[in-house]
Amino acid sequence: MKKILDTGNAACALAVKAAKVDMVAAYPITPQTSVAEKLAAYIGSGELQAKYLPVESEHSVMSAVAAAAAVGARVFTATSSQGLLYMHEILHYAAGGRLSIVMANVNRAVCAPWCLYVDHQDGVSQRDTGWIQLYAASNQEIYDSIFLAYKVAEAINIPVMVNYDGFLLSHSMMPFEIVDQEIIDEFLPVFQPDWRLHPDWGGTFGNVTPSDEYAPFRNRLADDMIKAGELIKNYAREYKELTGHWHGDLFDVYRPEGGEYFLLSMGSMAAEMELAVDILRKEGIPATGLRLRVFRPFPGAELSRLLPPDAKLLVFDRNHAFGTGGGVLLSEAKSVLFDRKDQVKITGQVMGLGGEDLPGDYLAQKAREMMEVLK
Amino acid sequence: MSVKIKDFSDVEYVLPGSAACAGCPSTIALRIVGKALGENAIMLMTPSCAVASIGLLPKSCYSLPTLNICFASAGASAGGLSLALDALYEKGRLKGEKPTVFNWVGDGGTYDIGLQGISAAAERNDDFIHFCYNNEAYSNTGVQRSGATPLHAITTTTPLGKEVHRKNVPLLMLEHRIPYVATASLAYPMDLYRKVAKAKSIKGFKYIEIHAPCYPGWKFASSDTVKMSRLAVKSGAWLLWEGEYGRLTLNNPTSLLAKGKMELLPVEEYIKSQGRYAHLMKSPDKKSYLAELEEEVKRGLKFMAGRAELI
Amino acid sequence: MSKPVVYPLSQPANGAGGPTGTWRTERPVLSPEKCTGCLLCWIYCPEGVISKKDRSINYDFCKGCGICAVECPKKAITMVKEGGQ
Numbered sequence: 138m139k140k141i142l143d144t145g146n147a148a149c150a151l152a153v154k155a156a157k158v159d160m161v162a163a164y165p166i167t168p169q170t171s172v173a174e175k176l177a178a179y180i181g182s183g184e185l186q187a188k189y190l191p192v193e194s195e196h197s198v199m200s201a202v203a204a205a206a207a208v209g210a211r212v213f214t215a216t217s218s219q220g221l222l223y224m225h226e227i228l229h230y231a232a233g234g235r236l237s238i239v240m241a242n243v244n245r246a247v248c249a250p251w252c253l254y255v256d257h258q259d260g261v262s263q264r265d266t267g268w269i270q271l272y273a274a275s276n277q278e279i280y281d282s283i284f285l286a287y288k289v290a291e292a293i294n295i296p297v298m299v300n301y302d303g304f305l306l307s308h309s310m311m312p313f314e315i316v317d318q319e320i321i322d323e324f325l326p327v328f329q330p331d332w333r334l335h336p337d338w339g340g341t342f343g344n345v346t347p348s349d350e351y352a353p354f355r356n357r358l359a360d361d362m363i364k365a366g367e368l369i370k371n372y373a374r375e376y377k378e379l380t381g382h383w384h385g386d387l388f389d390v391y392r393p394e395g396g397e398y399f400l401l402s403m404g405s406m407a408a409e410m411e412l413a414v415d416i417l418r419k420e421g422i423p424a425t426g427l428r429l430r431v432f433r434p435f436p437g438a439e440l441s442r443l444l445p446p447d448a449k450l451l452v453f454d455r456n457h458a459f460g461t462g463g464g465v466l467l468s469e470a471k472s473v474l475f476d477r478k479d480q481v482k483i484t485g486q487v488m489g490l491g492g493e494d495l496p497g498d499y500l501a502q503k504a505r506e507m508m509e510v511l512k
Numbered sequence: 513m514s515v516k517i518k519d520f521s522d523v524e525y526v527l528p529g530s531a532a533c534a535g536c537p538s539t540i541a542l543r544i545v546g547k548a549l550g551e552n553a554i555m556l557m558t559p560s561c562a563v564a565s566i567g568l569l570p571k572s573c574y575s576l577p578t579l580n581i582c583f584a585s586a587g588a589s590a591g592g593l594s595l596a597l598d599a600l601y602e603k604g605r606l607k608g609e610k611p612t613v614f615n616w617v618g619d620g621g622t623y624d625i626g627l628q629g630i631s632a633a634a635e636r637n638d639d640f641i642h643f644c645y646n647n648e649a650y651s652n653t654g655v656q657r658s659g660a661t662p663l664h665a666i667t668t669t670t671p672l673g674k675e676v677h678r679k680n681v682p683l684l685m686l687e688h689r690i691p692y693v694a695t696a697s698l699a700y701p702m703d704l705y706r707k708v709a710k711a712k713s714i715k716g717f718k719y720i721e722i723h724a725p726c727y728p729g730w731k732f733a734s735s736d737t738v739k740m741s742r743l744a745v746k747s748g749a750w751l752l753w754e755g756e757y758g759r760l761t762l763n764n765p766t767s768l769l770a771k772g773k774m775e776l777l778p779v780e781e782y783i784k785s786q787g788r789y790a791h792l793m794k795s796p797d798k799k800s801y802l803a804e805l806e807e808e809v810k811r812g813l814k815f816m817a818g819r820a821e822l823i
Numbered sequence: 824m825s826k827p828v829v830y831p832l833s834q835p836a837n838g839a840g841g842p843t844g845t846w847r848t849e850r851p852v853l854s855p856e857k858c859t860g861c862l863l864c865w866i867y868c869p870e871g872v873i874s875k876k877d878r879s880i881n882y883d884f885c886k887g888c889g890i891c892a893v894e895c896p897k898k899a900i901t902m903v904k905e906g907g908q
Contacts, residue, residue, distance in 0.1 A: 159596060159599040159600060159603070159605075160592065160595055160596045160599050162588075162592055186599075186602075186603065187599055188595045188596070188598055188599045190588075190591060190592055190595050190636070190638075191636065192588050192591070192592075192629075192632060193588075193628060193629070193631075193632035194588075194628065194629075194632075196584055196585070196588075196629075197584075197585070197587065197588030197628075197629045197632065198588070200581060200582065200584070200585035200588040200589045200592065200629065201588040201589060201591060201592025201593075201595075202592060203581070203585075203589065203592075204556065204579060204581060204585075204588075204589035204590065204592045204593035204596070205592040205593055205595065205596030206596075207579055207593065208554075208593055208596050208597055208600065209600065209605075210596035210599060210600055212592075212596070226582055227582055227585065230581070230582055233831070234830065234831065235829045235830050235831075294829050294830075327605070331828055332828045332830055332832070333606075334554060334577050334579050334593070335554065335577055335606070335611065336551060336552050336553070336554070336576070336577055336611055337606075338577065339575075339577050339834070339835070340572075340577060340578075340830075340832040340833065340834060341566060341572035341574055341577070341578040341580070341832065341833040341834075341835070342577075342578065342579045342580060342830060342831065342832055343579065343580040343581075343831050344563065344566040344567070344568070344569055344572055344578075344580050344831075344833050345563065345564070345566065345568055345569070346568060346569040346831065347568050347569070350568070350569050350570070354831050357829065361829075517861070517862045517863070517865075517866050518862055520862075520866065522875040522876075524871045526870075526871055527835055527836065527837050527839065527871070528837050528838070528843075528870050528871055528872045528881055528883070528884035529837050529838030529839060529840050529841065529842070529843045529844075529870070529883070529884040530839060530840045530843070530870065531839065531840030531841070531843075532840070532869060532870075533886075534846060534847075534869070534886035534887060534888035535869055535886075535888030535889070535890055536869045537869075539869040539870065539871075540866075540867055540868070540869045540890075543866070543868075543869075543871055544866065565840065566833070566839060567833075567836075567838075567839025567840045567841075568839075569831060569832075569833045570832070570833045570834060571833055571834065571835075571836040571838075571839035572833040572834060572835050572836065572839055573835070573836075573839040573840060574835060575835040698867070701866050701867075733889070734888040734889060734890075735888055735889030735890050735892060735893045735902075736890075736893060737869070737888070737890055738867050738890055738893070738894050739893055739894075
């Protein structure tokens, strides 16, 4: 293992190389572009034995990797913002078709108006496509999440989106540790699907399906999505044993001891939130940070387990759930905690849209405002 | 290369009892295409009559491995699939000969919603054959106009007849200077078979467009599908040609028609039994409409013959 | 560790569109003495229900489109109304 200093996009590309993918298709979009460039360079130089398809749009990106996954190739792509939105139709197809695709989504605000900087509207808008969604908070976590994503996607036949914040992570240099190739190979052996779209296997994939046949396919995807939570936990531990790298399983919990106020968020703002927790603790407020690593499947039971009786949950959303008065995480948290019989209180705020800076003291101030609301 | 019908394989790639309409041009064409390609092939389809023809899961009328992908996806999906196969064969993950990858897509998925992806695959020279079976409308959804619907034809969204010309997508493909592009007709099965076999033997992007008269869409008798294909070629409403890397060759009988060595059948002979043109035939301006359509045919022949002379 | 195939897959089968012979209002009938074996009926059949070997017709699935009767150069196939006299 060796430590290097590089950007989040570089960490992502290095991990994809180590995952020995067979094919990459990508369409450039800020701030994802350098992932595509680096992978094209690795493939061009022969460092990565794979094929690169320079397609003409993101809709075509997902169409290409979905078909490539159907022949049993390990595939990768990366996108951002409008690119992810443009893929939306094929995101549903890929999940419904149970295709083991891994994609990085470098989170960026959506238009209109145009904005190049981070928020999570792109990723959370794909909530119900049937994709597993991970959110990383450091370049090391981006790197490690790519392997976890392939491991899970190939085990349970559900595509995985690895989200990380545009510019804040994608373009920021941070030290991270590269895992030895033999260890990666052990964790992530060659993909051996149990069916391929190929004359040796045969079959017509995805033709028109009557209602009574259709529902079981969709319900099985829903059930397997729930099961994916356990898989993620298990594989994260397996990876930790092999590499020593650990970012938490479904949540990364910061200063759990005696927590009364729980600050929930995801992405790099959740790492910043640790500073807010420190500030609040200094003021004598028993604050705990809950950084959500897995947005889909939403770890409701885990969240409930982390919250003691009468806990107060403060939700920091970097997105809007339009028409609900808050963000998506707030809606999700409220829905999964609805059945709690005790007096768990929940409130939330939307912030950090379009890359608005969220330093620790600002987040601490937001936490205090939310605490006032809950009084 | 000369092929006779008796030499065509008796292996069937469209199985009896499909959900296609009686007299469907797509299944006729696909039977011939399958025989020319053989068993080592992978087919992709986008929403179309050919998909509606499959029947319902868990059954399929197609015996080749088939991917039903989304409407605008044909170009990218076939390109991605073919490239992934290259990777898997190079790495030894799959053994033997790489299957022929081909799209079986209508004019909707080719001329309109799918054009961007197909153009991009052609420009990249992705290794697959794109077949467009062109029935000149969105027949699957009940016959709405497409970019391939010809002038004056009635569809459910052009109730007074289409007021503008169709596109010439095969010509666009020729100008992508791909390794092979051809047009074909059901009425000339040996020509179709030869073109498919040729496309199969070439690496890179190949485009074959097959004229596919649709009896419910065009409103003629279901028994006349092949007859209508023949009339289209003989009247010059559909031209047979092929091109390699931008070099164009007209095929017979189109070539003979262009040289004046064979007389063009009047367009009226082609359109008079098609209900989609009935309003022209009943119109007091019938003569001027027919003259306009004759002019359109002559322009097409002159243009393509001239283009064949260029390079 | 083997797991069930989860993909939405169909397998090739005759009659994937149902017993399509029931769609027919007219049936093609071959007069073998007129047939020269040119095979145009076989290659033009949209359903592939005419045998290449002996031109026998699979009426379970023949939809009765009549293309074979129109295309036969020897008029060896005639379309006969279904449903008796």
